[in-house]
Amino acid sequence: MKDVLTSFAGWGVNVAIALTALRTNLMRSILTTLGVMIGVFSVILAVAVGNGAQVSVSQQIATLGSNMAIVVPQPDSGSGPPRPSDRGRLTERDGQAILREVSGVSAVAPQIRSSVQIVTPGRSATTQATGATPEYGIVSNITASEGRFLTQSDIGSAARVAVIGETVANKLFPETSPVGETIRINRVPFTVIGLLESKGSNLGNDNDDQIVVPITTLRQRLLTTATQGPDDVTLIFVGFEDEDSLLSGQKEIERLLRDRYRVAKGKINPFTVRTTTEIAETTGEVTQIFQAVLVAIASISLLVGGIGIMNIMLVSVTERTREIGLRMALGAKRSDIRNQFLVEAAVLCVIGGAIGLSLAILAASIFERVAEFPAPIGLDTAIMAVAFSAVIGLVFGGYPAIRASRLSPIEALRSE
Amino acid sequence: MTTPLLETHNLVKDYAIGGEIVHAVNNVSLSISRGEFVAIMGASGSGKSTFMNMIGCLDIPTSGTLLLDGIDTKTLDSDALAEIRNRKIGFVFQQFNLLARTSALDNVAVPLIYAGIGYAERRRRAQDRLEAMGLANRLQNTPAKLSGGQQQRVAIARALVTDPLMLLADEPTGALDTQTSLDIMGIFQKLNDDGITVVLVTHEPDIAEYAARRIVFRDGQVIEDAAVKSRRRASAA
Numbered sequence: 158m159k160d161v162l163t164s165f166a167g168w169g170v171n172v173a174i175a176l177t178a179l180r181t182n183l184m185r186s187i188l189t190t191l192g193v194m195i196g197v198f199s200v201i202l203a204v205a206v207g208n209g210a211q212v213s214v215s216q217q218i219a220t221l222g223s224n225m226a227i228v229v230p231q232p233d234s235g236s237g238p239p240r241p242s243d244r245g246r247l248t249e250r251d252g253q254a255i256l257r258e259v260s261g262v263s264a265v266a267p268q269i270r271s272s273v274q275i276v277t278p279g280r281s282a283t284t285q286a287t288g289a290t291p292e293y294g295i296v297s298n299i300t301a302s303e304g305r306f307l308t309q310s311d312i313g314s315a316a317r318v319a320v321i322g323e324t325v326a327n328k329l330f331p332e333t334s335p336v337g338e339t340i341r342i343n344r345v346p347f348t349v350i351g352l353l354e355s356k357g358s359n360l361g362n363d364n365d366d367q368i369v370v371p372i373t374t375l376r377q378r379l380l381t382t383a384t385q386g387p388d389d390v391t392l393i394f395v396g397f398e399d400e401d402s403l404l405s406g407q408k409e410i411e412r413l414l415r416d417r418y419r420v421a422k423g424k425i426n427p428f429t430v431r432t433t434t435e436i437a438e439t440t441g442e443v444t445q446i447f448q449a450v451l452v453a454i455a456s457i458s459l460l461v462g463g464i465g466i467m468n469i470m471l472v473s474v475t476e477r478t479r480e481i482g483l484r485m486a487l488g489a490k491r492s493d494i495r496n497q498f499l500v501e502a503a504v505l506c507v508i509g510g511a512i513g514l515s516l517a518i519l520a521a522s523i524f525e526r527v528a529e530f531p532a533p534i535g536l537d538t539a540i541m542a543v544a545f546s547a548v549i550g551l552v553f554g555g556y557p558a559i560r561a562s563r564l565s566p567i568e569a570l571r572s573e
Numbered sequence: 574m575t576t577p578l579l580e581t582h583n584l585v586k587d588y589a590i591g592g593e594i595v596h597a598v599n600n601v602s603l604s605i606s607r608g609e610f611v612a613i614m615g616a617s618g619s620g621k622s623t624f625m626n627m628i629g630c631l632d633i634p635t636s637g638t639l640l641l642d643g644i645d646t647k648t649l650d651s652d653a654l655a656e657i658r659n660r661k662i663g664f665v666f667q668q669f670n671l672l673a674r675t676s677a678l679d680n681v682a683v684p685l686i687y688a689g690i691g692y693a694e695r696r697r698r699a700q701d702r703l704e705a706m707g708l709a710n711r712l713q714n715t716p717a718k719l720s721g722g723q724q725q726r727v728a729i730a731r732a733l734v735t736d737p738l739m740l741l742a743d744e745p746t747g748a749l750d751t752q753t754s755l756d757i758m759g760i761f762q763k764l765n766d767d768g769i770t771v772v773l774v775t776h777e778p779d780i781a782e783y784a785a786r787r788i789v790f791r792d793g794q795v796i797e798d799a800a801v802k803s804r805r806r807a808s809a810a
């Protein structure tokens with residue numbers, strides 16, 4: 158216990174010595190710290206942006222809806238680029254079959270997607286139209302913030318009605334509420350019945366730049382290219398009651414569709430079934446790689462900062478050789494001298510790290526406000542930053558410190 | 574007979590200068606007992622400082638034996654030598670060697686840091702020593718604000734703060750005027766009267782007369798080693 162206390166007292170002395178030495182060469186200390194500061198700043202910011210990307214991606218996936226499978230009539234891209242002959246079909250009847258025969262399915266939402274041109278007197282916009290059924294709202298958690306969403310009777314009567322996203326609404330009706338107004342979609346007049354609840358944007362992808370119309374209306378009025386059959390769809394969202402039924406349901410859907418399209422044994426699926434869980438995993442991996450690359454690049458500047466520390470510590474040791482000799486004459490052991498310079502380097506780094514961290518927090522909050530992109534800096538990141546800079550100090554201060562401690566007392570004393 | 578404080582046998586220190594070997598200290602055998610006051614004299618380059626540095630454990634002999642308090646220093650590692658410098662030896666230098674921008678009090682406390690003494694105790698002991706040197710009202714002054722004599726007194730306080738057995742002073746009065754030099758010699762005499770062994774190097778015969786024993790070096794060898802006749806006493810301040 159006494160040992161711990163005296164060694165702790167020893168460290169306190171070293172911090173005091175370090176602060177005196179650093180104050181003596183204030184300008185030089187500041188410039189050296191600047192290197193570490195910039196390094197820590199960029200590493201923290203890189204971590205924050207990477208975290209932000211992950212948050213953004215999971216939000217994006219959350220906007221898709223949870224416990225959901227997406228069925229598209231393209232063969233699994235895992236087996237190479239799809240050829241036109243591989244292209245399968247997907248129909249509303251497939252959707253009904255899935256609802257009927259796959260266990261745990263709560264709703265199916267067949268959709269046709271098409272790019273459309275919308276015109277109002279004096280304004281126009283190009284956006285993506287989703288031809289959907291009311292189930293689309295249930296499965297992907299979409300509601301109307303104003304007016305109403307699609308109803309079954311809209312589908313039955315192939316009504317010329319549209320629910321439009323906020324971005325589209327702002328383009329076409331910057332001043333007034335769009336609900337009740339008439340718009341022309343690909344020259345066909347539609348009535349706006351509702352405004353989609355905003356889902357914001359993630360990673361530059363604007364979730365509010367879209368409109369939803371009845372699937373029947375889109376098929377009859379807006380499709381420019383002919384489909385293979387009367388009820389072909391672009392994709393089907395399948396909502397499940399819980400995660401367990403989603404997991405088993407994915408296989409069941411594949412089996413059912415292979416049956417329905419009589420796919421011979423050994424041939425690949427002409428369709429793909431993806432679950433939101435899978436999507437979350439793969440995009441999570443991608444953003445993790447993105448973050449790792451970012452942090453790796455930023456680390457280079459930290460490395461440069463560390464080399465700056467080493468440089469200045471070598472100068473400091475040379476300048477203070479006589480002081481080192483004196484301290485040895487007065488009884489300093491090699492370890493005392495080594496620790497003195499290690500602490501000096503660590504103090505430089507920790508100060509730089511703390512300032513770099515503060516600047517990174519500031520920059521991240523500005524970034525969040527200006528770019529509307531989350532860049533969270535957690536306590537763990539902050540602790541990591543300061544610990545990291547102390548480690549830089551120990552690593553890059555280590556060589557100069559050991560060199561100082563190996564000096565011969567008499568040669569050090571005689572120097573100058 | 575008790576073991577001498579310091580004993581050397583055939584002590585040698587060689588330096589290689591441009592391919593030639595210089596015997597800075599050449600086969601010196603002598604012993605110094607507790608309580609002695611020794612002055613080392615000799616022409617410039619005769620090896621006085623080299624000898625002092627070896628007996629102060631700052632430098633390592635090329636050959637020969639050095640016994641300190643009966644311990645052969647060859648058997649000691651660098652940590653043990655540091656501990657001897659810290660506990661048993663106090664150094665006083667010609668150029669004082671105080672830490673700049675550091676108060677007298679903190680300068681005197683430095684050896685206590687390496688002795689593992691806590692902050693409050695360090696300050697207390699350093700203050701006691703400075704007061705004994707008549708510097709009670711200079712505790713917070715930095716060296717730049719002290720006269721040469723005051724600086725040397727701070728250095729002596731620092732050398733004494735760990736209660737060493739022996740003071741080693743290489744030309745302690747070399748940078749001081751005559752009157753101040755005499756004051757410093759008075760301090761050394763008083764410390765010696767109190768039991769501390771003092772070894773000092775000087776060029777000045779007058780200064781050497783304050784010691785009790787005089788050793789003269791020439792070309793790295795001892796050519797004279799005798800008691801000082803008609804020893805001078807400083808009227809202690």
Ligand SMILES: Nc1ncnc2c1ncn2[C@@H]1O[C@H](COP(=O)(O)OP(=O)(O)OP(=O)(O)O)[C@@H](O)[C@H]1O
Pocket residue numbers: 588589590595596597615616617618619620621622623624
């Ligand atoms: N580090 C060294 N490298 C090479 N030669 C040295 C070194 N130190 C001392 N010498 C040589 O050793 C000899 C003795 O030097 P030393 O410093 O011991 O003399 P000194 O008696 O103290 O002289 P002075 O009275 O001028 O201080 C001299 O010839 C000197 O040139």
Ligand SMILES: [Mg+2]
Pocket residue numbers: 621622623743
């Ligand atoms: Mg000398």
